[in-house]
Amino acid sequence: MELIIFLIIGAVAGFAAGLFGVGGGTIIVPLLFIVFTQMDYSPDTVMHLALGTSLATIIVTSISSLMAHNKKGGVMWPVFKNLTPGMAIGCFFGAGIAGALSGTHLQLIVGTFLLWVAFNMFTGGKKRLATDVSAADTVLPSTPKQLVAGAGIGVASAIFGIGGGSLTVPYLTRYGVVMQKAVGTSAACGLPIAIAGALGFMVFGMKDHVEIPNAVGFVHIYAFLGISVMSFFTAKVGAKVAHQLSPTLLKKCFSVLLMMVSCFFLYKGLF
Template identity: 75%
Template sequence: MELIIFLAIGALAGFAAGLFGVGGGTIIVPLLFIVFTQMGFNPDVIMHLALGTSLATIIVTSISSFMAHHKNGAVIWPVFQNFAPPMAIGCFIGAGIAGWLSGIHLQIIVGVFLIWVAYTMFKGAKQIIDSNKELPSARQQRLAGAGIGLASAIFGIGGGSITVPYLNRYGVVMQKAVGTSAACGLPIAIAGALGFMFFGMKAQVDIPNTIGFVHIYAFLGISIMSFMTAKLGAKAAHALSPAVLKKCFSALLLLVGCFFILKGMNQSR
C-alpha cells in the first residue's frame, strides 16, 4: 500500500515538473510531509525525511533531464564547471544544517521559500530577459553555486527555482538557463542525499525502511514514476499557455507555503 502511494506521488510530481517547468521537489516535499504524518512517523523528523527523500529522487530525474537538454545544446558547460563543485559542498553542509534544525523551524523555512517561489514564478510569467547582460566572474559564480547548494539542501530541491532566476538575471535565455540548471541538479541531489543519509544515521533515526533521512520505498516509487510522467507533463505544457500555467502553479505554491508556516507556528506555541 505504501509503495502505491509513493508511485502516485511520483506520477504527480513528474507530471507537474514537466508541465510547470520546475523541479519536482516543490511538489514532493509537501506531499511526503502529509504522507509521513499519516503514517505516524515521529513529528520531529518528518520534515527531514521529506527533504532527504526529495533530494534522493532528484538524482534520477536530473540525469534524464540534463541528458535531454545536452542533446539540444542547452547546457552551458563552463558555467556548470564553476557551479558544480561548490554546489555539492554547499549542499552537503546544508544537509547538516537541516539535520540540526528542528522540524518546526524547517516547516516555517520551507513555507517561506515556497511563497518566494510562487512570487517569482507569478512575476516571471511575463519576464523579459536582457540578453545584453554578461555573466559574473568565475569566482562570483562559485560563490553563488555554494549558496544555491546550501539552500537546496534546506529546501529539498534540485536548485532550479534559484539557479534559473540567477542565470536569467545575467541574460541567459530561458532554454539554456533551464538546461544548465538541470545539469547542476545532479551534483546537488547526490551531495544532498548523501548528506541527509549521513547526518540522519548520526541522529539514529528509528523509522523502518530508511537510510538516515531517506525513505527507501518512497525514493524508489517516486523515482520510477516521475521519470516516466515528466515527459507527459512536458507534452501537455506545449498545448497550454505557459503564462497561465505558471500563475496557476504559483497560486498552489502560495497555499502550500502558507500551510507550512501556519502549521509550524501552531506547533511552536
C-alpha cells in the first residue's frame, strides 16, 4: 500500500514538474508530510524527512523535465551556467539550516513564502508578458549578480524542499524572460539544486544521529524510489502541456497551485 501511495504521489508531482517547472516539490512535500505523519514518524522529523526526500526525488524529475524542455528550445543554458554554482552551494548549506529549525517553524516559513510568491505571480499576470519566445525583451543582471541570486535560491530551495522553481521562475520573468523559457530553465536548474540538497539532508541528518526506518539521514529510500520511477514519465507529459498553453494562463495556474499549498502549511503550522 505504501508503494502504491508513493507511485501516485510521483505521478502527480512529475506532471506538475513538467507543467510548472517547480520540480514537483510543491506537491511532494505536503503529500509526504501527510503520509509520513500517518506512518507514525516522530513529529520532530516528519517535515525534515519530507523536505529531504522531496529534493532527492527531484533529481530524477528534473532530468526528465529538462530533457523535454530542451527539445523545444526552452532552456537558456548560459543563464543555467551562471546560476548553478551558487544554487548548489547554497542548497547544501541550506539543508543544514533547515535541520536546525523545528518542524512547526518550517511549516510556517514554507507556507508564508509560497503565499507571497503566489500573490506576486498572480498579480504579475496583469503586466505585459512576452508571448513570442523569439521576441522576448530579455535583459538579465550581470554574471556575479546571477551567482548571488543562485545562492539565495539554493538556500531557500533546501528550506522549502523544492527544485527552485518558486523562485527561479519569478526571478527570470521579472527580467522579461518569456514564461516557457523561464519554466524550461528552472527545470534545468532543479537538477544541481536537488543533488546538493539531497546530499545536504543526508549528511546533516546523519550528523545529528537521526535514526529513521528505511532512510539515510532525512531521505526516505522507498519513497524516493517509488516517486522517482513514476515522476520520470509523467514529467514529460507535463512539459508537453506547458508548451501548448499561453504564458498568461500558465502563470496564473502556477500561482493558484502555490496558493493552495501555502494555505495547507499555514493551517498545519498554526493549528
